Amino acid sequence: MAFIKPSVPKGTRDFSPTEMMRRNFIFDTIKSVFRKYGYQQIETPTMENLSTLTGKYGDEGDKLIFKILNSGDFFSDAESKKLKDESFEYNSKSLLPVISEKALRYDLTVPFARYVVQHQNDITFPFKRFQVQPVWRADRPQKGRYREFYQCDADVVGSDSLLNEAEFILIYDEALSRLGLKDFTIKINNRKILSGIAEIIDKVDNIIDLTVAIDKLDKIGLDGVIKELIERGFTEADIEKIKPVILLEGSNTEKLASLRSALSTSTTGLKGCGEIETVLNYIASCPLQTAKLELDITLARGLNYYTGAIFEVKTNEVAMGSIGGGGRYDDLTGMFGLKGLTGVGISFGADRIYDVMEELNLFPAASNQSTQLLICCFDKKGEQFALPILQQLRKQNINAELYPAGAKLKKQLEYANNKHIPFTIIIGSDEIESGLLTIKNMETGTQDKCIPEQIIGIINR
Amino acid sequence: MAFIKPSVPKGTRDFSPTEMMRRNFIFDTIKSVFRKYGYQQIETPTMENLSTLTGKYGDEGDKLIFKILNSGDFFSDAESKKLKDESFEYNSKSLLPVISEKALRYDLTVPFARYVVQHQNDITFPFKRFQVQPVWRADRPQKGRYREFYQCDADVVGSDSLLNEAEFILIYDEALSRLGLKDFTIKINNRKILSGIAEIIDKVDNIIDLTVAIDKLDKIGLDGVIKELIERGFTEADIEKIKPVILLEGSNTEKLASLRSALSTSTTGLKGCGEIETVLNYIASCPLQTAKLELDITLARGLNYYTGAIFEVKTNEVAMGSIGGGGRYDDLTGMFGLKGLTGVGISFGADRIYDVMEELNLFPAASNQSTQLLICCFDKKGEQFALPILQQLRKQNINAELYPAGAKLKKQLEYANNKHIPFTIIIGSDEIESGLLTIKNMETGTQDKCIPEQIIGIINR
Numbered sequence: 001m002a003f004i005k006p007s008v009p010k011g012t013r014d015f016s017p018t019e020m021m022r023r024n025f026i027f028d029t030i031k032s033v034f035r036k037y038g039y040q041q042i043e044t045p046t047m048e049n050l051s052t053l054t055g056k057y058g059d060e061g062d063k064l065i066f067k068i069l070n071s072g073d074f075f076s077d078a079e080s081k082k083l084k085d086e087s088f089e090y091n092s093k094s095l096l097p098v099i100s101e102k103a104l105r106y107d108l109t110v111p112f113a114r115y116v117v118q119h120q121n122d123i124t125f126p127f128k129r130f131q132v133q134p135v136w137r138a139d140r141p142q143k144g145r146y147r148e149f150y151q152c153d154a155d156v157v158g159s160d161s162l163l164n165e166a167e168f169i170l171i172y173d174e175a176l177s178r179l180g181l182k183d184f185t186i187k188i189n190n191r192k193i194l195s196g197i198a199e200i201i202d203k204v205d206n207i208i209d210l211t212v213a214i215d216k217l218d219k220i221g222l223d224g225v226i227k228e229l230i231e232r233g234f235t236e237a238d239i240e241k242i243k244p245v246i247l248l249e250g251s252n253t254e255k256l257a258s259l260r261s262a263l264s265t266s267t268t269g270l271k272g273c274g275e276i277e278t279v280l281n282y283i284a285s286c287p288l289q290t291a292k293l294e295l296d297i298t299l300a301r302g303l304n305y306y307t308g309a310i311f312e313v314k315t316n317e318v319a320m321g322s323i324g325g326g327g328r329y330d331d332l333t334g335m336f337g338l339k340g341l342t343g344v345g346i347s348f349g350a351d352r353i354y355d356v357m358e359e360l361n362l363f364p365a366a367s368n369q370s371t372q373l374l375i376c377c378f379d380k381k382g383e384q385f386a387l388p389i390l391q392q393l394r395k396q397n398i399n400a401e402l403y404p405a406g407a408k409l410k411k412q413l414e415y416a417n418n419k420h421i422p423f424t425i426i427i428g429s430d431e432i433e434s435g436l437l438t439i440k441n442m443e444t445g446t447q448d449k450c451i452p453e454q455i456i457g458i459i460n461r
Numbered sequence: 462m463a464f465i466k467p468s469v470p471k472g473t474r475d476f477s478p479t480e481m482m483r484r485n486f487i488f489d490t491i492k493s494v495f496r497k498y499g500y501q502q503i504e505t506p507t508m509e510n511l512s513t514l515t516g517k518y519g520d521e522g523d524k525l526i527f528k529i530l531n532s533g534d535f536f537s538d539a540e541s542k543k544l545k546d547e548s549f550e551y552n553s554k555s556l557l558p559v560i561s562e563k564a565l566r567y568d569l570t571v572p573f574a575r576y577v578v579q580h581q582n583d584i585t586f587p588f589k590r591f592q593v594q595p596v597w598r599a600d601r602p603q604k605g606r607y608r609e610f611y612q613c614d615a616d617v618v619g620s621d622s623l624l625n626e627a628e629f630i631l632i633y634d635e636a637l638s639r640l641g642l643k644d645f646t647i648k649i650n651n652r653k654i655l656s657g658i659a660e661i662i663d664k665v666d667n668i669i670d671l672t673v674a675i676d677k678l679d680k681i682g683l684d685g686v687i688k689e690l691i692e693r694g695f696t697e698a699d700i701e702k703i704k705p706v707i708l709l710e711g712s713n714t715e716k717l718a719s720l721r722s723a724l725s726t727s728t729t730g731l732k733g734c735g736e737i738e739t740v741l742n743y744i745a746s747c748p749l750q751t752a753k754l755e756l757d758i759t760l761a762r763g764l765n766y767y768t769g770a771i772f773e774v775k776t777n778e779v780a781m782g783s784i785g786g787g788g789r790y791d792d793l794t795g796m797f798g799l800k801g802l803t804g805v806g807i808s809f810g811a812d813r814i815y816d817v818m819e820e821l822n823l824f825p826a827a828s829n830q831s832t833q834l835l836i837c838c839f840d841k842k843g844e845q846f847a848l849p850i851l852q853q854l855r856k857q858n859i860n861a862e863l864y865p866a867g868a869k870l871k872k873q874l875e876y877a878n879n880k881h882i883p884f885t886i887i888i889g890s891d892e893i894e895s896g897l898l899t900i901k902n903m904e905t906g907t908q909d910k911c912i913p914e915q916i917i918g919i920i921n922r
Contacts, residue, residue, distance in 0.1 A: 006575040006797050009508050009563050014576055016583070017501035017590070024502070036855050038832045038862035040478035040880075041485070045609050046507065046565075046595060047470050047527075066508075067530040069561055071599035075553040090551060092536040100530055102470050104507075114467040115475055122477070124879035126865070129478070134507060138532035148506055161865030163844060170852070285845060286852040336467045371499045383624060384746060391631070391747040394497050401499035404587070404622030418585035419501075 011139070011147030021370065022354065022363045023150075026179060027132055030152050030348050033175040034130040037167055039154045042129050044111040047102045054103075056110045056335060064137045066104040066147075067096065074099045104136040108153045109332070109345070116157055117336040125158030144351065155345030157332060162275055165309045165328065166282030168346045172313055172324060173291040179353065180362035183316040184323070185292045189299035190276050191306050191327070193259065196269015197245050197297070200262070201238040209233070211300035214246055218298070222247065245297060252280055252295045259297070275308060292316075305329045311346055318356050323349045371419060372459055373400040373439075376412040377427040380405055385432045389452045396456050416442060423459055472600070472608030482831065483815065483824045484611075487640060488593055491613050491809050494636040495591040498628055500615045503590050505572040508563045517571045517796060525598045527565040527608075528557065535560045565597040569614045570793070570806070577618055578797040586619030605812065616806030618793060623736055626770045626789065627743030629807045633774055633785060634752040640814065641823035644777040645784070646753040650760040651737050652767050652788070654720065657730015658706055658758070661723070662699040670694070672761035675707055679759070683708065706758060713741055713756045720758070736769060753777075766790045772807055779817050784810045832880060833920055834861040834900075837873040838888040841866055846893045850913045857917050877903060884920055 008014060015023060031041070053065055070077075078098045081088045088094065105111055108131045116123065132152045141147055154171065156164050165188075172186050198207040209232040213225050220228070225246060226239055245262050248255040256273055263269030276295060283293060291313075299312050308328035315323055326346030333341045357363055373393065375386045383405045393400045401421070403412040409426065416424050424440050431437050439458050440447045448458055469475060476484060492502070514526055531538075539559045542549045549555065566572055569592045577584065593613045602608055615632065617625050626649075633647050659668040674689040681689070686707060687700055706723050709716040717734055724730030737756060744754060752774075760773050769789030776784055787807030794802045818824055834854065836847045844866045854861045862882070864873045870887065877885050885901050892898050900919050901908045909919050 004512075006513055006579050007510065008506050008575075008579075009510055012506035012508055014506065014580065015504040016580070017503060020502040020504060035831075036858070036860045038860065038880075040831075041481040042478060043476040043481060045469050045473035045475065046597070047473055047609065049468065049470055051465075052467055063533070066532065068565075069528040069530050069557075071527065072524070073553045075551065075556055079552070090536065091540070092534045095536055096530075104529075114469075118467050118469075119475065119477070124876055126876075128862075136507070148508065159865055161867065163863065163865045174855075282844075282848065285848050370496075370501075383743075387743065387746050394635075397497070399497045399499065401589075402624065404620055404624045406622065415585055415587075419499075 009147070011141030011145075013146065013148070022357070023350070025363065026350055026353055026357070027150070027152065029178050030175050030350075031130065031132060033171055033178070034154050036174075037128075037154075037171055039128045039130040039156075042112075042115060042131055043133060044105065044108075044115055044131070046105055046134075048105055048111055048114070050097075050101050050103045052114050053106055053110060057106060061106065064139055065106050066136045066138055067100040068102040068104070070099055070101060105133070106137060107135050108133060108151045108347075109155075110335075112153070112155060113333045114336055116341070117333050117338045120338060126156050126164075127158055128154070128156045130154040144355065146351070150350050152348040152350050153345060154347075155332075155343050157341050157343035160342050162278045162309075163282060164344050165275075165279045168311065168326065168344065169279070169283055169288070169291070169293060170286065172311075172346065173288045175348065176313070176323075176353075177290040179357060180360070181315060181317070181356070182290060183292075184290065185294050185314050185316060187294050187296040187299050187312045187314065188276065188279065189295070189297055189310040190272035191303065191308055191310060192268045192272030192275065193263070193297055194272075194300060194303070196263040196266035196272055197242055199266040199268060201234070201241050203234065203238065206233070208303060210242075211298075211303060214298050215300050217246060248295075248297060252276075252293065255295045255297075256280075272308075279309065301325055302327050302329075307331075309344060315356050318359050320352055320356055321349075323352045323356060325349075366420060366422065371399045371401050371421045373398060373423045373425065373455070374412070374416045374419075374421045375400065375402045375425045375427060376409060376416075377402070377405050378409070381429075381432060382427040386427050389455070392452065393455060398456060398459060425455070470608070472602030472606075474607065474609070483818070484811070486824065487811055487814055487818070488611070488613065490639050491636050491811075492591065492593060494632055494639070495615050497635075498589075498615075498632055500589045500591040500617075503573075503576060503592055504594060505566065505569075505576055505592070507566055507595075509566055509572055509575070511558075511562050511564045513575050514564050514567055514571060518567060522567065525600055526567050527597045527599055528561040529563040529565070531560055531562060566594070567598060568596050569594060569612045569808075570616075571796075573614070573616060574794045575797055577802070578794050578799045581799060587617050587625075588619055589615070589617045591615040605816065607812070611811050613809040613811055614806055615808075616793075616804050618802050618804035621803050623739045623770075624743060625805050626736075626740045629772065629787065629805065630740070630744055630749070630752070630754060631747065633772075633807065634749045636809065637774070637784075637814075638751040640818060641821070642776060642778070642817070643751060644753075645751065646755050646775050646777060648755050648757040648760050648773045648775065649737065649740065650756065650758055650771040651733035652764065652769055652771060653729045653733030653736065654724070654758055655733075655761060655764070657724040657727035657733055658703055660727040660729060662695070662702050664695065664699065667694070669764060671703075672759075672764060675759050676761050678707060709756075709758060713737075713754065716756050716758075717741075733769075740770065762786055763788050763790075768792075770805060776817050779820050781813055781817055782810075784813045784817060786810075827881060827883060832860045832862050832882045834859060834884040834886065834916070835873070835877040835880075835882045836861065836863045836886045836888060837870060837877075838864070838866050839870070842890075842893060843888040847888050850916075853913065854916060859917060859920060886916070 134148050134150050136148050169186055176184055194211055198204045198210055213228040217225050229239055248258055260273050299310050306327035307330040310327040311325055312322045313324035328344035330342050332343045377383055377386050386402050390400055390402045422442055425437050437450055438447050439450055539556055595609050595611050597609050630647055637645055655672055659665045659671055670693040674686050678686050690700055709719055721734050760771050767788035768791040771788040772786055773783045774785035789805035791803050793804045838844055838847050847863050851861055851863045883903055886898050898911055899908050900911055
């Protein structure tokens with residue numbers, strides 16, 4: 001029998017012990033910050049009813065949802081349908097609802113909305129929840145884009161206080177600082193400011209065209225943006241009016257003052273400015289550890305659903321897309337019939353954060369997740385001598401291993417090296433006789449003589 | 462537009478914050494014990510190629526695998542096939558391989574075997590890995606049986622030392638003790654002993670019939686077992702020979718002595734006895750914390766793949782099936798073409814352990830995962846006063862929340878109660894003026910006057 005070398009489906013990944021240690025470091029850090037701010041973890045099933053997901057992500061999104069084949073004789077319903085109705089055609093579109101009723105989670109937001117509606121009577125609002133689970137998308141895989149990847153989301157629903165927005169800025173600052181990032185920017189904007197800009201030129205219906213053009217300022221410069229605006233049907237007069245908005249400069253306070261003056265005729269625009277000011281005031285009373293906070297009115301992500309604050313986080317140390325984002329939406333649960341529940345949320349891009357940390361060499365060399373000591377021995381006598389010492393160390397919460405007797409010492413030490421185990425002890429007949437052990441620091445090469453009770457002190461030194 | 466109350470697919474579950482806290486307590490405890498014994502975490506993708514999974518779980522198992530519909534125009538390949546070959550029939554069996562090439566993980570063992578073969582050149586053997594991930598089975602859902610559930614597995618491959626078996630017993634003992642279980646039994650058997658029993662009556666081919674009958678001893682007693690053995694074609698003479706084996710009594714050492722004498726004509730049987738003795742000797746030198754260790758020759762799980770040790774764990778405090786199990790298999794990776802790699806592994810039944818702990822009230826009331834302090838305030842002034850205090854506490858790793866200004870105090874305190882937050886501070890105008898706060902223990906009702914710097918001392922008291 002010939003075997004094909006086994007592989008994983010394209011766009012999916014195995015995670016090795018080293019990768020898992022690093023991923024856990026990222027996830028554990030983010031989770032502990034979420035918890036520190038009062039967010040509670042939930043989990044939802046990998047599979048949702050197809051009806052829960054369909055129509056929530058647009059036509060393109062619907063195509064990218066992985067559908068699950070009904071179990072058992074999945075085609076029999078299609079056959080009955082055909083028997084009853086000759087005109088029923090066997091094609092992908094008509095068969096899909098007949099042979100599939102479940103699908104893989106596409107993001108964490110829709111399942112969260114479904115969760116809130118389903119469990120609304122058991123939930124205390126404001127509900128501050130976080131969720132760290134994989135999602136699946138039938139996207140074309142490419143560098144940095146996977147078909148299975150984790151999302152790390154925190155959302156609060158049922159509170160319109162801008163304190164929540166401020167706290168998300170603090171959460172980004174604390175989590176990314178703890179991961180070791182030294183230079184990153186949290187960009188903040190407000191959907192109402194974007195609406196205001198469209199209002200002052202009386203082009204409310206063209207807000208998408210407007211923001212798509214403005215968003216390119218970084219890439220194509222003012223002249224490019226103006227050219228694009230004209231192509232998209234904006235007039236010279238429009239452009240004169242919004243130019244000061246596009247070219248905002250100075251501190252956040254200075255930008256806000258210019259905005260207020262430019263948007264003075266738009267109630268919505270001024271409301272957006274007021275919201276930004278409130279958030280900035282909160283932050284003024286609790287200084288950020290590392291993050292730069294920047295009002296950036298070119299930021300226009302999630303315009304289809306965000307109604308207030310919009311966030312995006314970028315590292316300034318490495319060329320990389322955004323490593324986080326979020327915003328406020330006034331109607332998360334409306335899609336499931338529960339109206340008027342406002343929410344605001346953020347997300348960390350764990351895979352990108354991983355790549356940034358790898359490039360900057362920010363992962364700790366070892367962690368409390370790895371083995372700290374390997375005991376090597378030659379024979380059964382060595383094992384019997386070592387086992388109680390080993391258990392004593394484990395009782396004191398040292399991660400320790402005993403290499404089973406029988407292997408050559410070289411192989412045992414290779415094992416320690418490959419697993420990056422920092423300390424080894426070799427048990428030979430001398431050690432058994434004298435009770436005096438030699439503990440070796442595998443990195444420095446230093447050796448210490450000690451009795452078993454002293455091992456823990458040397459490891460923790 | 463009418464909305465149907467949203468729900469999750471049958472056999473799947475949402476996990477609320479309280480449930481997550483408890484599940485995390487179980488998983489974190491088990492993981493930390495795995496790590497203490499030198500096991501390293503890996504993760505494999507949720508989806509595997511259908512060819513990786515098919516044929517590994519028997520015909521019944523294959524039916525229970527959830528298949529994923531190919532994305533895009535999934536039916537077009539079937540249509541082309543039909544065009545080329547009129548006799549191609551549209552039915553579930555012939556369509557499955559055409560419209561689906563991926564499936565959801567059914568257990569952690571087959572993906573692990575695939576992982577080992579795929580990454581064999583990067584792995585240091587013996588490879589001690591653990592894996593805690595959900596699996597999916599299209600089983601009929603019923604009480605305690607779900608279509609999505611977590612498995613917690615640890616396996617070592619590439620080492621035939623029985624030290625590994627002994628360490629798994631220590632791992633069960635430590636993890637379950639730390640979860641608070643006070644009376645549980647780790648049952649151990651050896652496939653070679655079962656083979657030996659079949660050998661001494663010259664019925665090697667009937668080993669399944671034999672073990673199925675013996676396995677029922679607890680339920681149907683000796684007479685029942687004898688009746689069943691005769692029904693299954695065993696003779697009176699056979700039964701005379703194996704009766705002493707079925708009726709083993711006394712300590713593990715006494716049982717082993719009786720077994721040795723009964724199995725004296727079977728080399729395999731004696732080898733099994735020797736293996737059990739070696740494991741017992743290891744354990745003798747490192748006493749178990751809580752577990753009873755019991756040689757139980759009626760234990761016959763996984764007979765199709767286990768070749769040496771067989772484990773099963775049962776709680777004696779609650780009526781419940783096994784809460785863990787495992788064994789040694791001599792050929793894990795043969796199915797993917799890598800022969801001769803021996804392994805041994807165990808699994809914790811997390812869902813059942815959850816139920817046991819709930820019934821015995823073993824979950825800690827609070828945990829470091831919950832909010833420890835809620836600051837309540839009445840207005841923006843209160844918020845501004847509270848925010849720096851809040852951030853100071855968070856800096857010292859206290860999980861703390863500030864309820865956004867504007868809500869009635871009753872609602873804020875209800876929030877604290879529902880979230881089981883143990884301490885509250887109310888910021889009114891007096892507090893802002895004097896800087897003197899009142900911190901209330903929500904459980905005892907005790908109130909303390911303090912300045913902000915003293916809060917942490919009171920919380921940690």
